[in-house]
Amino acid sequence: MAVQPTRIGLAGLAVMGQNLALNIASKGFLISVYNRTTSKVDETVERAKKEGNLPVYGFHDPESFVNSIQKPRVIIMLVKAGAPVDQTIKTLSAYLEKGDCIVDGGNEWYENTERREKAVAENGFLYLGMGVSGGEEGARNGPSMMPGGSFEAYKNIEDILLKVAAQVRDSGPCVTYIGKGGSGNFVKMVHNGIEYGDMQLIAEAYDVLKSVGKLTNEELHGVFTEWNKGELESFLVEITADIFGIKDDKGDGHLVDKVLDKTGMKGTGKWTVQQAAELSVPSPTIESSLDARFLSGLKDERVQAAKVFKEGGFGDVLTDQTVDKKQLIDDVRKALYASKICSYAQGMNLIRAKSVEKGWGLKLGELARIWKGGCIIRAIFLDRIKQAYDRNAELANLLVDPEFAKEIIERQSAWRRVVCLSINSGISTPGMSASLAYFDSYRRERLPANLVQAQRDYFGAHTYERTDMEGSFHTEWFKIARQSKM
Numbered sequence: 001m002a003v004q005p006t007r008i009g010l011a012g013l014a015v016m017g018q019n020l021a022l023n024i025a026s027k028g029f030l031i032s033v034y035n036r037t038t039s040k041v042d043e044t045v046e047r048a049k050k051e052g053n054l055p056v057y058g059f060h061d062p063e064s065f066v067n068s069i070q071k072p073r074v075i076i077m078l079v080k081a082g083a084p085v086d087q088t089i090k091t092l093s094a095y096l097e098k099g100d101c102i103v104d105g106g107n108e109w110y111e112n113t114e115r116r117e118k119a120v121a122e123n124g125f126l127y128l129g130m131g132v133s134g135g136e137e138g139a140r141n142g143p144s145m146m147p148g149g150s151f152e153a154y155k156n157i158e159d160i161l162l163k164v165a166a167q168v169r170d171s172g173p174c175v176t177y178i179g180k181g182g183s184g185n186f187v188k189m190v191h192n193g194i195e196y197g198d199m200q201l202i203a204e205a206y207d208v209l210k211s212v213g214k215l216t217n218e219e220l221h222g223v224f225t226e227w228n229k230g231e232l233e234s235f236l237v238e239i240t241a242d243i244f245g246i247k248d249d250k251g252d253g254h255l256v257d258k259v260l261d262k263t264g265m266k267g268t269g270k271w272t273v274q275q276a277a278e279l280s281v282p283s284p285t286i287e288s289s290l291d292a293r294f295l296s297g298l299k300d301e302r303v304q305a306a307k308v309f310k311e312g313g314f315g316d317v318l319t320d321q322t323v324d325k326k327q328l329i330d331d332v333r334k335a336l337y338a339s340k341i342c343s344y345a346q347g348m349n350l351i352r353a354k355s356v357e358k359g360w361g362l363k364l365g366e367l368a369r370i371w372k373g374g375c376i377i378r379a380i381f382l383d384r385i386k387q388a389y390d391r392n393a394e395l396a397n398l399l400v401d402p403e404f405a406k407e408i409i410e411r412q413s414a415w416r417r418v419v420c421l422s423i424n425s426g427i428s429t430p431g432m433s434a435s436l437a438y439f440d441s442y443r444r445e446r447l448p449a450n451l452v453q454a455q456r457d458y459f460g461a462h463t464y465e466r467t468d469m470e471g472s473f474h475t476e477w478f479k480i481a482r483q484s485k486m
Contacts, residue, residue, distance in 0.1 A: 004030070005030075005068060005069060005070035005071075006029075006030040006031055006032040006055075006057055006068055006069050006070065007029045007030050007031065007069075007070060007074075007160070008024060008029060008030075008031050008032070008069065008074045008075070008076065008157070008160060009031065009032040009033070009034065009065060009066070009068070009069045009073065009074070009075040009076070010024070010031060010032070010033050010034075010075070010076045010077075010078065011033075011034045011035065011062075011065070011075060011076070011077050011078070011079070011088055011092065012035060012077050012078035012079040012088065013033060013034075013035035013040040013041060013043070013044050013078075014040070014078065014079075015136050015139075016078050016105075016132070016135075016136060016139045017033075017035075017044075017078035017079075018040070018043070018044045018047065019136055019137075019139035019140035020076070020078060020105070020132070020139040020140075020143070020164070021033050021044060021048075021056055022044075022047060022048060022051060022054060022056065022140055023139060023140050023141065023142070023143075023164050024160060024164055025048060025054035025055050025056045026051075026052070026054055027160070027163040027164055028055075028163075029055070029160055029163075030055040030057070031055065031056055031057070032057050032058075032059055032065055032068045032069055033045070033056055033057070033058050033059070033065075034058075034059045034060075034061075034062060034065035038060045041058040041059065041060060042058060044056060044058060045057070045058040062091050062092060062094070062095060063094075063095050066092060066095035066096060067095065071097065071099070071100070072097075072099040072100050072101060072126075072156060073096065073097070073100040073101065074100075074101045074103065074153075074156050074157050074160075075092060075096075075100070075101070075102055075103065076103040076104075076105050076130075077089070077092075077102065077103065077104050077105060077106070078105045078106060078132075079106060080106065081106045081107055081108045081109065081112075082108075082112075085104055085106065085108060085112070085116070086116070089102060089116065089120065093120070093123060093125070096123070096125055097124075098123070098124030098125070099124060099125075099126070100125050100126070101125065101126040101127070101128065101150070101153040101156050101157065102116075102120060102125060102126070102127050102128070103127075103128040103129075103130050103147070103153070103157065104116070104127075104128070104129050104130065104185075105130050105132045106132075107131070107185075107188065107189070107192070107266065107267075107268055108129055108185050109182075109185065109189075109271065110129065110181070110182025110183070110185040110186040110189065111182060112182075112185075113127070113129030113148070113149065113181070113182040113184075113185050114181045114182045116129075117129075117149050117150065117181065117182075126149075126150040126152055126153035126156070127149050127150055127153060128147045128148065128149040128150060128153045128154060128157070128184065129147075129148055129149050129182055129184045129185040130145055130146060130147040130148070130184050130185075131145065131146035131147075131184050131185055131187060131188020131189075131191065132144075132145050132146075132188075133145075133146075133188065133191055133192075133371075133374065133375035133376055133377075134166065134374045134375050134376065135376065138166065138374045138375065138376075141166075142164070142165060142166035142167060142174070142373065142374050143164075143165065143166060143174070143374045143375065144165065144166055144174040144175070144370050144371055144373065144374035144375035144378070145161055145164075145165050145174065145175040145370075145374075146175075146176075146178050146184040146185075146187045146188045146191070146367075146370070147161065147175070147177060147178060147184045148177075148178040148179050148180065148181065148182060148183035148184025148185065148186070148187070148360075149180070149181065149182075149183075149184065151177060151180075154177045158177075161173070161175045162175060165370075165373075165374060166373035166374025166375075166378075167373065168372045168373035171369055171372055171373070171383075172369075173370075174369075174370045174371070174372065174373045174374045174375065175370055176366050176369075176370050178360075178362065178367075179355070179360035179361060179362050180358075180359075180360055181358060181360065183355070183358070183360045183362060186275075186351070186354055187351060187362070187367060188268075189268050189271050189272055189275070190272055190275075190347045190350050190351050191347075191371065191375065191376075191377060192268035192269060192272065193268065193269050193271075193272025193273070193276075193283070193286045193347055193350075194286065194343055194344055194346075194347040194377055195236075195269075195376050195377050196265075196269040196272070196286055196289040196290060196293070197285045197286045197288075197289045197340075197343035197346075197347075197431060198234075198236055198340065198343060198377055199236060199289065200285075200288065200289035200292050200430070200431040201285070201289075201336055201339045201340060201343065201431045201432060201435075202236055202237065202240055202336070203292075204422075204428075204429040204430075204431050204432050205332045205333075205335070205336045206220065206240070207427055207428075207429070208328070208332055208418060208421070208422055208427055208429065209223065209328065209329065209332055211316070211317050211425070211427050212317065212321075212323060212328070212421060212422070212425045212427060213323055213325055213328045213329070213332075214325075215325070215329075217244045217245075217254040217256065217257070218244075220244040221241055221244035221245045223329055224237055224238075224240045224241035224244060225241040227241075227333055227336075228241055230333075231337055231380070231381065232333065232336065232337060232340075232379075232381070233379065233380040233381075234377070234378060234379030234380065234381065235375075235376060235377070235378045235379070236376065236377070236379075237379075243255075243256050244256060260299070261296055261299065262296050262297055262299050263292075263293045263296045263297070264293075265290075265293050269286070269289065269290045269293070270290060272286055272347075272350070273286060273287050273290050275350060275354065276346070276350050279350065279353040279354060279357065280353075281346070281349050281350045281353050282346065282438065282441075283346040283347070283349075283350060284346070284434035284435070284437065284438050285339065285342050285343040285346055285431050285434050285435045285438065286343060286346055286347065287434070288430035288431050288433075288434040289430075289431055291430065292428075292430055292431070314426070315426075316426075317425050317426060317427065318424065318425055318426035319424060319425050319426075321425070323421070328418075328421075330414065331414040331415075331417050331418050332418055334410075334411035334414035334415060334418075335411070335414055335415040335417075335418040335419070335432055336432075337381075337407070337411060338407070338408050338411040338412065338415045338435070338436075338439070339415070339431060339432045339435035339436070340381065341398060341399065341404055341407070341408060342399070342435035342438050342439055343431075343435065344381075344385060344398060345397050345398035345399055346438070348364050348367075348385070348398060349397060351364065351367065352364060363389075363393070364385075364389045364393075364395075365385075365386045365388075365389030365390050365393065366386075368382045368383075368385040368386040368389065369382075369386050372386075384403065384404070385398065387403070388401040388403065388404060397442065399439060399442055399443070408439065412439075415432070415436055416436065418432065419432055419433050419436055450464075454477070457474060457475060457477065458475075458477040458478065461474055
């Protein structure tokens with residue numbers, strides 16, 4: 001029991017909740033914690049003692065939990081998205097007072113946050129939807145945080161967030177007030193979509209190097225370790241190098257080879273792709289990463305398909321060609337970097353489109369800054385993205401930023417070699433291929449869309465515009481074609 005009111009409360013003590021509570025306490029803030037399953041409360045308090053007698057105070061009932069916090073109260077919820085959030089709000093609201101603030105730190109659908117902000121406002125409560133990235137380690141030692149909603153609520157918790165967030169030298173804390181409504185949740189959702197793309201592109205680089213280049217796990221460990229010292233330096237490349245260095249503790253060989261090739265997901269990638277479609281923002285790299293996860297889930301079907309095609313002469317790799325390993329490693333590095341630019345460009349354009357639709361006024365350069373530390377997609381590359389938006393806040397696409405355009409031009413030959421080699425070898429690289437197609441479509445002044453529009457006008461009288469005069473036109477294509485055949 002706290003002898004004085006605590007500064008903040010946290011409800012929901014699964015691993016993320018526990019770690020964030022301990023992080024807050026380690027920064028000198030007294031914190032009250034509560035969980036419906038009371039054993040989690042005791043477990044958290046015990047951890048706090050072991051980790052340096054941190055000022056964490058546990059409560060087994062919601063009323064004493066709420067009453068232990070100084071006014072105006074700030075309570076962070078870290079519970080499963082959806083109905084559990086509504087239930088937790090209902091439980092806490094019975095004891096809250098006007099001016100108190102609720103912060104949802106989960107991966108929530110942004111419209112749910114907007115609905116809840118309006119609902120709690122009727123009782124005089126403030127509300128924030130705050131994306132938190134960095135996983136368990138980030139929550140404990142410094143995550144990237146994306147709070148959106150009531151600015152007044154943000155000011156009530158800003159002093160805590162600035163200390164708890166990941167700290168990046170020359171860049172500051174990895175947190176900022178994102179904007180109104182559900183903007184914080186939306187930005188976190190797109191962050192996760194970019195993460196899907198990043199992970200898929202890295203997996204494709206691995207597949208090409210292993211299946212075509214015949215690199216061993218030891219060699220892959222060395223390659224990714226080396227890549228993490230240059231332009232690809234990032235959390236995901238770092239952990240990939242680590243994974244290739246870990247031996248199986250339950251058998252021979254490396255653990256990565258025993259992991260079932262079936263990727264799970266929690267929904268944020270799917271939401272990102274759905275929003276891209278709703279807003280007509282092309283996001284093929286992110287979309288292909290989602291499709292790759294769906295295809296990975298068809299494991300039993302793939303096993304049967306492999307048998308069918310093996311009987312027809314198709315092996316796992318179509319050509320057993322000898323490649324120059326050194327050249328391949330360099331080409332794949334360049335292809336991975338160029339593809340990543342496309343993935344981030346798509347994510348940023350999606351955020352911008354939603355910001356325009358909702359009037360959020362989001363600053364893309366500031367988002368790149370807060371993603372530089374703590375979060376899963378943290379990378380040295382994000383500094384370049386921030387600089388691009390600093391140079392031009394209205395930049396239409398990262399691809400046309402002079403620095404990124406130069407880098408893509410320098411890497412595009414290697415990019416094409418990798419995609420062609422993969423196609424000829426029967427190795428699917430949907431992310432790299434989609435990224436290359438996105439780049440090639442975006443850089444071309446004229447696309448074959450004229451034919452598609454002509455077809456639409458032919459069968460549906462949808463009309464078309466012309467390149468040489470203003471206006472909307474319709475042609476009786478069928479009649480003209482029929483007459484010409486007579």
